[in-house]
Amino acid sequence: MSGAQPVIVLDKVCKNFGAFRALINVSLSVSKGEKLVVCGPSGSGKSTMIRCINRLEEHDGGHIIVNGHELTKDSRNIDAVRREVGMVFQNFNLFPHLTVIKNLMLAPRLVRHKNKDEARAVAMKYLERVRIPNQADKYPSQLSGGQQQRVAIARALCMNPEIMLFDEPTSALDPEMIAEVLDVMTDLARDGMTMVCVTHEMGFARSVADKIVFMDAGEIVEAATPEAFFTKPQTERARQFLSQILAH
Amino acid sequence: MTLDPQLILDSLPLIAQGLGITLKLLLYSALFGIGLAIITLVMRISGRWYLSWPAQVYIYFFRGTPILVQIFIIYYGLPQFGFIRGSILWPILREPFACCVIALGLNSGAYVSEILRGGVLGVDKGLTEAGKALGLSSPQRFIYITAPIAIRLSLPAYSNEFISTLKATALASTVTLMDVTGVARTLVSQTYAPYEIFIAAAILYLAFAWISYVALAWLEARASRYVKKGN
Numbered sequence: 001m002s003g004a005q006p007v008i009v010l011d012k013v014c015k016n017f018g019a020f021r022a023l024i025n026v027s028l029s030v031s032k033g034e035k036l037v038v039c040g041p042s043g044s045g046k047s048t049m050i051r052c053i054n055r056l057e058e059h060d061g062g063h064i065i066v067n068g069h070e071l072t073k074d075s076r077n078i079d080a081v082r083r084e085v086g087m088v089f090q091n092f093n094l095f096p097h098l099t100v101i102k103n104l105m106l107a108p109r110l111v112r113h114k115n116k117d118e119a120r121a122v123a124m125k126y127l128e129r130v131r132i133p134n135q136a137d138k139y140p141s142q143l144s145g146g147q148q149q150r151v152a153i154a155r156a157l158c159m160n161p162e163i164m165l166f167d168e169p170t171s172a173l174d175p176e177m178i179a180e181v182l183d184v185m186t187d188l189a190r191d192g193m194t195m196v197c198v199t200h201e202m203g204f205a206r207s208v209a210d211k212i213v214f215m216d217a218g219e220i221v222e223a224a225t226p227e228a229f230f231t232k233p234q235t236e237r238a239r240q241f242l243s244q245i246l247a248h
Numbered sequence: 249m250t251l252d253p254q255l256i257l258d259s260l261p262l263i264a265q266g267l268g269i270t271l272k273l274l275l276y277s278a279l280f281g282i283g284l285a286i287i288t289l290v291m292r293i294s295g296r297w298y299l300s301w302p303a304q305v306y307i308y309f310f311r312g313t314p315i316l317v318q319i320f321i322i323y324y325g326l327p328q329f330g331f332i333r334g335s336i337l338w339p340i341l342r343e344p345f346a347c348c349v350i351a352l353g354l355n356s357g358a359y360v361s362e363i364l365r366g367g368v369l370g371v372d373k374g375l376t377e378a379g380k381a382l383g384l385s386s387p388q389r390f391i392y393i394t395a396p397i398a399i400r401l402s403l404p405a406y407s408n409e410f411i412s413t414l415k416a417t418a419l420a421s422t423v424t425l426m427d428v429t430g431v432a433r434t435l436v437s438q439t440y441a442p443y444e445i446f447i448a449a450a451i452l453y454l455a456f457a458w459i460s461y462v463a464l465a466w467l468e469a470r471a472s473r474y475v476k477k478g479n
Contacts, residue, residue, distance in 0.1 A: 079385075082380065082382070085381075086381070087378075087381035091374055093372070093378035094378075095375060095392075096375075096474055096475070106382070110392065111383040111384060141475060141476035142476075152378075156381075159383065
């Protein structure tokens with residue numbers, strides 16, 4: 001995918017939580033249609049990094065440019081970026097007081113000003129795509145974890161985003177539900193969506209990712225193709241991480 | 249001294265004549281209180297000191313002083329000022345009923361505001377983040393995500409507050425209002441039978457408190473219909 005226009009650029013991004021340096025000079029770029037998988041030990045800054053891309057966290061230094069909009073205090077740019085970037089969270093974060101279909105319709109109606117019928121049609125289209133159209137009128141608490149996460153993916157897709165961010169989307173799921181979520185994500189990747197995924201699912205990373213970024217202690221330690229990363233990791237830290245995560 | 253059950257039964261319909269005023273006091277001050285509570289809540293969570301401080305002073309004052317004192321200040325105290333007697337509010341402030349609604353409403357507003365704030369703080373931060381990520385504006389997140397969930401979380405505590413306000417309406421009898429307690433006091437001065445009359449009044453309050461409990465419990469169940477049982 002090299003040579004394509006970068007849609008996400010992070011340039012020497014820093015983020016501190018008090019005295020703790022969560023991100024230290026993180027630079028990377030993601031091209032249109034590229035699938036980037038971010039991995040690393042817990043506390044390494046992966047989630048902080050992905051959350052900076054739609055400004056759920058404010059970075060303290062460096063520049064972040066998403067689809068041509070630089071993220072600053074300017075709320076117009078933040079709004080513009082959030083309209084184009086969908087996000088899926090570890091804990092699904094579905095709105096518990098709304099049915100599945102209303103979870104999906106809320107943002108298109110409020111942000112895209114679609115009318116009820118349009119919003120419902122789009123919502124049903126994506127519910128079919130994540131293979132649970134029959135659950136439309138249930139509340140999130142009535143669904144399994146895997147179903148909830150698929151609803152969350154559909155909810156993000158209803159905004160027709162150009163980029164999707166996944167923040168450990170399978171970490172809160174029972175093992176038998178991980179596959180159904182990864183299947184949906186793999187479909188999405190095949191359709192050419194630009195994706196940034198923080199995940200420990202190395203099988204998914206190997207089959208879907210164009211590039212793997214390995215983070216440790218707030219820094220990008222290694223960035224390589226899956227092939228290179230899994231067979232010939234360049235650093236001791238990456239080797240250690242891989243041996244731990246692939247040991248079982 | 250013996251208790252005369254017949255007198256209790258006989259006085260019930262007489263005291264019930266005060267029920268209308270008690271209910272009106274309760275409903276008006278509860279509604280006024282909810283309105284005030286929402287305004288002060290928004291002021292408190294606005295993050296702007298010049299909105300948050302006045303709200304906190306208001307809450308501190310009305311939670312920290314007895315309702316009876318507040319009623320007396322409004323009913324006996326305010327007319328001391330000439331400009332209040334001359335103002336367009338005077339026709340309202342000279343009525344004991346309006347003064348009681350104002351005092352009870354201001355008091356209830358202070359408590360309900362804190363109850364709602366607890367509800368807002370109880371809403372999972374992840375839901376607000378999901379709203380942000382979807383591009384919802386801050387007012388949209390508050391109206392469509394935070395508020396509905398916060399209201400559900402606040403209902404059990406609000407139910408207590410509503411019953412407290414019901415009981416506080418009895419203080420209106422101190423400024424000549426003929427609510428349940430007011431009528432009961434008049435009857436006592438005529439019959440010299442405080443036991444029977446006040447027991448009858450207590451029965452009426454209990455009956456209405458029970459109806460309120462049932463109604464609010466129904467509301468709570470309805471608001472929680474999406475919550476998984478056992479969670």
